[in-house]
Amino acid sequence: MEHGQSPPLTSTSAQPLFFGLDLSTQQLKVVVLEQGGNNTNIATTTTNNINDDDLRAHSSFTIHFDSELPHYRTRGGVHAQQDQSSGVVTAPVLMWVEALERVLEKMKVAQFPFHRVVSISGAAQQHGSVYWSCNATQAFDKMCEHSSKPSSSSSSSKLVEIFKDAFTVKESPIWQDTSTTSQCEEMEVFLGRLDNQRRGCSSTITTTADDDDAAAEEEESKVRLLGQQRLAELTGSRAYERYTGSQILKIVQERPEVYRSTTRISLVSSFLASLLIARYASIDVADGSGMNLLDIRTKTWDPVLTRFIDQGGQRGNFSKDEAVDAVNLLMNKLGEVDASGKKVQGVLSSWFVSRYGFMPDVKVVTFTGDNPATVMALRAERGDAIVSLGTSDTLLLYTDTLASISDTDNDNFAISIKGKQDARSAARLLSVGYLCHPVDPNGYLMLYCAKNGSLAREQVRDLYADSNWDRFDQYLRDGMREEDDSGVGFYFFDREIWPPVQGVYRFENGVAVDEFGQQENTGDSAQKRVANVVAICESQFLAMRVRSSQEEATPSPSPSLNPPGISRILATGGASSNRVLLQLLANVFGVPVVSMSTDDQQPGAGSAAWGAARKAYLYGQRHSGTVDGVGRVKEDDDNNRYFGRRKSNTNESCVAILPDLAQTKKYVDRIPEFLRLEAFLL
Numbered sequence: 164m165e166h167g168q169s170p171p172l173t174s175t176s177a178q179p180l181f182f183g184l185d186l187s188t189q190q191l192k193v194v195v196l197e198q199g200g201n202n203t204n205i206a207t208t209t210t211n212n213i214n215d216d217d218l219r220a221h222s223s224f225t226i227h228f229d230s231e232l233p234h235y236r237t238r239g240g241v242h243a244q245q246d247q248s249s250g251v252v253t254a255p256v257l258m259w260v261e262a263l264e265r266v267l268e269k270m271k272v273a274q275f276p277f278h279r280v281v282s283i284s285g286a287a288q289q290h291g292s293v294y295w296s297c298n299a300t301q302a303f304d305k306m307c308e309h310s311s312k313p314s315s316s317s318s319s320s321k322l323v324e325i326f327k328d329a330f331t332v333k334e335s336p337i338w339q340d341t342s343t344t345s346q347c348e349e350m351e352v353f354l355g356r357l358d359n360q361r362r363g364c365s366s367t368i369t370t371t372a373d374d375d376d377a378a379a380e381e382e383e384s385k386v387r388l389l390g391q392q393r394l395a396e397l398t399g400s401r402a403y404e405r406y407t408g409s410q411i412l413k414i415v416q417e418r419p420e421v422y423r424s425t426t427r428i429s430l431v432s433s434f435l436a437s438l439l440i441a442r443y444a445s446i447d448v449a450d451g452s453g454m455n456l457l458d459i460r461t462k463t464w465d466p467v468l469t470r471f472i473d474q475g476g477q478r479g480n481f482s483k484d485e486a487v488d489a490v491n492l493l494m495n496k497l498g499e500v501d502a503s504g505k506k507v508q509g510v511l512s513s514w515f516v517s518r519y520g521f522m523p524d525v526k527v528v529t530f531t532g533d534n535p536a537t538v539m540a541l542r543a544e545r546g547d548a549i550v551s552l553g554t555s556d557t558l559l560l561y562t563d564t565l566a567s568i569s570d571t572d573n574d575n576f577a578i579s580i581k582g583k584q585d586a587r588s589a590a591r592l593l594s595v596g597y598l599c600h601p602v603d604p605n606g607y608l609m610l611y612c613a614k615n616g617s618l619a620r621e622q623v624r625d626l627y628a629d630s631n632w633d634r635f636d637q638y639l640r641d642g643m644r645e646e647d648d649s650g651v652g653f654y655f656f657d658r659e660i661w662p663p664v665q666g667v668y669r670f671e672n673g674v675a676v677d678e679f680g681q682q683e684n685t686g687d688s689a690q691k692r693v694a695n696v697v698a699i700c701e702s703q704f705l706a707m708r709v710r711s712s713q714e715e716a717t718p719s720p721s722p723s724l725n726p727p728g729i730s731r732i733l734a735t736g737g738a739s740s741n742r743v744l745l746q747l748l749a750n751v752f753g754v755p756v757v758s759m760s761t762d763d764q765q766p767g768a769g770s771a772a773w774g775a776a777r778k779a780y781l782y783g784q785r786h787s788g789t790v791d792g793v794g795r796v797k798e799d800d801d802n803n804r805y806f807g808r809r810k811s812n813t814n815e816s817c818v819a820i821l822p823d824l825a826q827t828k829k830y831v832d833r834i835p836e837f838l839r840l841e842a843f844l845l
């Protein structure tokens with residue numbers, strides 16, 4: 164869909180509607196689903212393989228931040244600090260507030276039937292955080308005052324006006340931020356030391372008596388790795404810069420007065436839900452597991468970690484024994500977690516009711532992260548890999564085990580780490596994380612995320628393919644046909660998550676090609692154009708493959724063609740509209756790729772919003788089902804609802820892209836060399 168254009172709304176049906184929002188990196192999207200009824204609106208002409216039950220697409224709307232809210236001066240929806248090495252990346256929180264109002268105004272102009280909306284849920288880019296001031300409650304109250312006045316569009320009632328003083332931090336740190344390396348280290352070292360103490364092991368860096376630097380370095384590395392392992396076991400992931408815990412710690416340390424005056428901390432998802440219900444909404448369990456603060460098994464905030472952060476980390480004066488009993492401020496600021504992911508957080512604020520004509524009892528169901536919401540949209544089953552090619556390239560694997568983080572023999576873990584090399588391989592092993600499933604209480608999502616996804620492909624397209632996706636596709640197709648498979652490239656325009664490296668490197672036959680010098684020397688050679696287009700896409704997908712199955716670090720005499728445990732990929736996100744890219748993805752993984760289109764005009768781009776609308780449908784209204792003694796729908800029925808009738812009613816085969824296994828063999832053979840070159844960058 165062209166950004167900012169709305170479809171004509173022609174339906175006269177009175178079927179209920181379900182709203183799904185997605186506040187992603189580059190835009191705010193709304194996907195509206197309709198239950199049953201005549202199918203007269205957009206997205207109904209597509210072969211829509213998600214649309215396998217009573218729900219169909221009704222309409223969708225978008226506000227693109229860069230082009231439609233230019234006064235915030237974002238690029239790719241964000242502000243990156245001029246000094247790129249600082250790693251600071253933020254988004255203006257009021258831009259998100261304004262986007263919400265603007266998208267609803269757009270719907271109003273298109274005569275959207277707001278009165279038919281029954282429930283709303285939402286999704287948002289993960290990990291980003293929003294800091295509310297003590298004025299927030301006043302702002303929420305103001306929303307309710309406005310409702311008593313007749314509907315008006317006077318500037319005084321604009322949401323940005325109401326919320327202009329409601330935040331202590333105007334620029335929210337987002338998932339692309341990499342400025343918290345030292346805070347991550349602090350969190351890991353802290354847990355490593357605690358663990359050493361627990362095991363009665365006194366040999367930590369602080370007690371190393373001699374001044375042997377190498378030994379001290381080795382010791383520090385051991386403690387950190389032990390802490391990394393502990394943090395991963397506890398929260399699902401080792402410390403990542405983009406995760407919310409280290410971001411909060413940075414604010415506590417660098418702006419303690421701002422932290423103190425913050426009354427509540429939301430994720431981007433729970434912030435958006437709060438605007439809708441005009442009070443604080445709780446953090447969702449799946450999105451909350453991307454914070455390094457939530458115990459992934461008990462689904463509650465970890466008291467030791469939250470207290471450590473509240474006290475300013477290592478620079479503070481943490482005392483372990485106080486942790487459990489003391490009033491834990493950070494825990495208060497975070498509020499409750501919705502451990503089920505299915506709660507109705509409240510009803511839509513009367514501000515929206517009077518202004519747009521919603522009914523007064525519209526239910527708002529817990530908002531989640533964009534990746535878990537995509538899983539909701541696709542009804543992924545255990546063993547499915549979901550690849551989202553949005554701003555980030557993200558791979559999720561629906562599983563019921565926390566395999567790679569809990570199989571390590573803990574007591575031997577630290578002892579077996581001998582030096583830098585081992586430390587690097589151990590860190591690589593922990594380069595994925597785990598989130599709780601958005602609604603399955605026993606399910607987890609293994610997560611691998613690359614920061615240099617679509618925007619990096621766009622840069623290569625602009626440098627080597629005349630800023631044209633068709634040309635880019637043509638080069639990719641040409642390159643995929645070529646016999647020569649000697650090229651590997653790493654296009655980390657921004658510092659990558661793993662490996663934590665910034666820069667552009669291309670290798671031919673294992674030797675670095677010097678083409679990315681001081682002057683941007685893109686040249687005109689056709690060979691170079693093809694080589695770069697192919698190298699970025701192949702390397703992005705190879706990285707995804709090696710992360711999703713950790714066995715491939717060493718060459719195996721008889722490697723399997725597809726990564727163990729993955730039999731198909733469900734692809735989504737803006738770049739999944741590109742069939743050539745999906746063919747390459749199928750070839751690299753050696754499994755069929757099913758393209759999950761949810762929107763006929765920008766296929767794949769609306770999955771998270773679709774998943775959110777589906778959540779609104781499943782949990783925002785009464786359903787018939789087995790009811791327990793206190794009137795709740797039984798868990799089994801809840802889970803069946805999640806899976807729906809996907810198996811019996813799916814037509815995925817018509818959009819599956821099959822792998823060329825001869826190509827897959829080529830990629831499997833290349834994995835050891837790929838890993839060798841990747842390690843070389845570290």
Ligand SMILES: Nc1ncnc2c1ncn2[C@@H]1O[C@H](COP(=O)(O)OP(=O)(O)O)[C@@H](O)[C@H]1O
Pocket residue numbers: 187188189190552553554555617618620621632736737738739740741767768
């Ligand atoms: N034909 C295409 N080929 C490759 N990438 C594409 C194509 N069309 C759109 N994209 C990519 O899709 C990205 C947007 O994806 P989307 O899922 O909407 O992002 P987000 O949800 O993170 O805001 C754009 O940055 C763009 O590079």
Ligand SMILES: O=C(CO)[C@@H](O)[C@H](O)COP(=O)(O)O
Pocket residue numbers: 187188189287288289290338405453532533534551553554555556557610612
């Ligand atoms: O950081 C992650 C996942 O860990 C990203 O996937 C963000 O959730 C942003 O999503 P997109 O805007 O790329 O969809």
